[in-house]
Every structure is written in structure tokens, then in C-alpha cells.
Amino acid sequence: MVERVLVVTGGSRGIGAATAKLAARELGWAICxxxxxxxxxxxxxxxxxxAAGGVASAVQGDVSKPEDIQRIFxxxxxxxxxxxxxxxxxVVDTAARVDELSAxxxxxxxxxxxxxxxxxxxxxxxxxxTKKGGPGGAIVNLTSAAAKLGAPxxxxxxxxxxxxxxxxxxxxxxxxxxxGIRVNGVRPGIIDTDIHASGGDPDRVNKISAGLPMPRPxxxxxxxxxxxxxxxDKASYSTGTVIEVSGGRAITV
Numbered sequence: 001m002v003e004r005v006l007v008v009t010g011g012s013r014g015i016g017a018a019t020a021k022l023a024a025r026e027l028g029w030a031i032c033x034x035x036x037x038x039x040x041x042x043x044x045x046x047x048x049x050x051a052a053g054g055v056a057s058a059v060q061g062d063v064s065k066p067e068d069i070q071r072i073f074x075x076x077x078x079x080x081x082x083x084x085x086x087x088x089x090x091v092v093d094t095a096a097r098v099d100e101l102s103a104x105x106x107x108x109x110x111x112x113x114x115x116x117x118x119x120x121x122x123x124x125x126x127x128x129x130t131k132k133g134g135p136g137g138a139i140v141n142l143t144s145a146a147a148k149l150g151a152p153x154x155x156x157x158x159x160x161x162x163x164x165x166x167x168x169x170x171x172x173x174x175x176x177x178x179x180g181i182r183v184n185g186v187r188p189g190i191i192d193t194d195i196h197a198s199g200g201d202p203d204r205v206n207k208i209s210a211g212l213p214m215p216r217p218x219x220x221x222x223x224x225x226x227x228x229x230x231x232x233d234k235a236s237y238s239t240g241t242v243i244e245v246s247g248g249r250a251i252t253v
Contacts, residue, residue, distance in 0.1 A: 095154025136180025189246025
């Protein structure tokens, strides 16, 4: 039997790693674990999946580079039939006001957070669409509570990129709804992962947790639970929706 394959971009750490492991366990799919630079972390995720009886393989690729996206999906094709994609790879960057941003910084943000998600989804649709001879499937895009909050004071560019993901999720869902493909999103709030360190503020979670509606950060596993549900047949009539996993942080905006 041909393996059903899930591609998880940015799958070597944080939400991506938690999703890869949970999906392997609950869905029984083979997991294509994409990573940008940390091969050791990706191999650890693969090893944990295999130790639990699952199937996984790691592949390097920067989703801002079209040629790397081609390599990621070629690798996934070698594992079986792609039936799922989690557009998780993203960058935060260090804080900067809008009047401090350069064109180069904005281009990098759009390239990873927006263009990469578009191109990965395009490759997934080519493989999954029943119109193109595929079996159907599911795509889950990672957005952010910042898309609703605007993130003034340093992260407006990041918020804007995730606002684009919100619109992209709805548009693509409607575009391929008749082709056996469901497209949904998950909107995390403050999640305790190392992405905050990569954005130059490693202590951000501790500094703001007490002021959250639920006075604690979320976990990568809590976000992964929503992602895997949307990938599963339990969500068979859900498309074009975004699930909030933000502890109430953005629901009134």
C-alpha cells in the first residue's frame, strides 16, 4: 500500500516538530520533516517518530527558495502520496517600527511567511487535487494572533504577513473546495517555543504571560492538536476556517 505523506515545513522544532510527531501517531501517515538549517534537530524528530513505530524522513529546504521547495516535494514524492501539508515554516525577525524597516527586511519576511506558503500549497494542490488525478487532501496554514492585533511597536511587518495568510487560507479553500482539498488555518497566540529567541526576545513569554487572559503561554503540543484535527477525517466538513489557539488573546479584536 502506498504511504500517505504529510509535509511539515519547519518541522524540526516547536510547533512543527510537535505536529510531525502527533500526526505520525494519530494519523499513521509518513511524515516529511522539512528543516532550513538544523539537521540534528530534524533527525531527532525523525528518530522519535520511528522509535514509536512511525515512518518519517528529513529534507533540507528554505521555503523562500523555489528550487528548495521543489526538492522538498520531490523528497516527499519518494516517500509515497502527498495528502497533507502544514505550512508552518516562518520567520519573526527582530522588532522594528515601520519607519525603521528596510525593503530587504520586508522582502525576507514576505518570501518566507507568504510566498513560501503560496508555493508550497501550489505544489501540494498539484499532487492532491482530484481534478488533476490526485486523491484529495488537507492543507493547514499557520497564522498568528498578531494578524488580528496588528502587533504595534515592533512587529507590524510580521502581523501583516500573517494577515496575508488569513486571506490566503480563505481564498485557497474556496478555490479547491470542489477538488477534494480542504484548507484551514490555526492561529496561535503566545506559545512557549524558541521562536521568540530568534526574534531577539528570548524572555518574551515570561514577560507577558501574567497579562494574558489565561495567565500562561500555550504549548506547541496544544497547537499541534488543533492542526492534526484539521488534517484528520474528523474535520471532513471544515474548510476555510481558522481555529484560535491563543488562550483568548485575540478573540475580542
